C-alpha cells in the first residue's frame with residue numbers, strides 16, 4: 490500500500506487519508522508530517538479523515554501523536570470530517586482523544602488555524618479550500634452551511 | 636447460545652495487511668447480515684482491536700467468522716485465536732489504560748464494550764477471544780446474553 494501524500498498549501502500541510510490504512514503506512518505518515526512541517530515551515534496541519542469508515546485505538550494513537558509532535562514543532566493539527574458512526578464508536582471504545590482538535594470541514598479547520606490554505610489566492614479574502622483541491626477533499630464538506 | 640447459519644470463514648492474522656483484510660471481510664459480512672452503519676462500525680472496530688492483539692501480543696494466529704441466528708435475529712460471531720503466551724491477569728488486561736507494550740491499553744476493554752457478547756479463553760499455550768454482535772439490538776443485550 491502506498492504512502493499518504495502530505496500536500497503543502499500555503500501555511501498548512503494538508504493530508505487526506507483514503508480508505509483502508511495499513512499500520513505501517515499510518516506510522517510512516519507520522520514521520521512524513523513531522524519532516525514536512527520542518528521542510529515547508531508549516532504552521533498548521535489539516536488531516537481529513539472523511540474517507541475513513543473506522544478509527545481504532547492504534548489509528549487514534551497515531552493521530553494524537555502526530556498532533557502532539559506537530560505542536561512541539563510549532564504547528565497545530567486539526568482533524569476534519571470524522572463520520573458520525575466513527576465518533577460514536579470511538580466514544581464507546583473509550584477513546585475521546587481530548588488533546589485532538591477537530592473540525593467538521595477543511596474550511597472550518599483553516600479558520601480555526603487562522604491560516605490561508607492556498608498560496609495562490611490573495612490574502613485579502615479567506616479562501617474556500619476546495620477550489621484548489623483534488624475531488625477527494627469533498628467528503629467532509631457536504632454538510633457545512635454559512 | 637446460537638446456531639450457525641453458514642460456513643465458517645478462516646482468515647490468517649500474520650501482518651498488517653491481514654488486519655486490513657479482517658476489517659474488510661467483517662464489514663462485508665456485517666452488511667450482508669443486515670447490520671446498520673453504527674453497528675457495522677462497532678463490530679469492525681472491535682475486530683480490528685482483537686486482530687491486532689492476536690498479531691502483536693499473540694505472535695499471530697487466525698480469525699474464524701460465521702453468521703449465527705437466535706430467535707430469528709442474525710448476528711456475527713468472530714473468534715480470534717493465537718498460540719502466544721496467554722494473558723496472565725485477564726481483569727488487569729481488560730482495564731482501560733493497561734498495556735504491557737506501548738499501546739493505549741484501550742483495545743481489549745473497548746472491544747468488549749462494542750459488542751453484545753465477549754469471552755476470553757486464555758492459557759499459557761494461547762488465547763482465544765470470541766465475540767458476537769447482533770444485527771438488531773435486543774432491549775437489554777447484556778441481560779439477554781449474559
Ligand SMILES: Nc1ncnc2c1ncn2[C@@H]1O[C@H](COP(=O)(O)OP(=O)(O)OP(=O)(O)O)[C@@H](O)[C@H]1O
Nearest residue numbers: 546688692693721728734735738739740741742743
Ligand atoms: N492475544 C493476547 N495474547 C497475550 N496478551 C494479550 C492478548 N491480548 C491482549 N493481551 C494483553 O492485554 C493487554 C491489554 O490489551 P489492550 O488491547 O487493551 O491494550 P494494548 O494492545 O496494549 O494497546 P492498544 O490500546 O493499542 O490496543 C496487552 O497489553 C497485553 O499485555
Ligand SMILES: [Mg+2]
Nearest residue numbers: 688738742743
Ligand atoms: Mg490492543
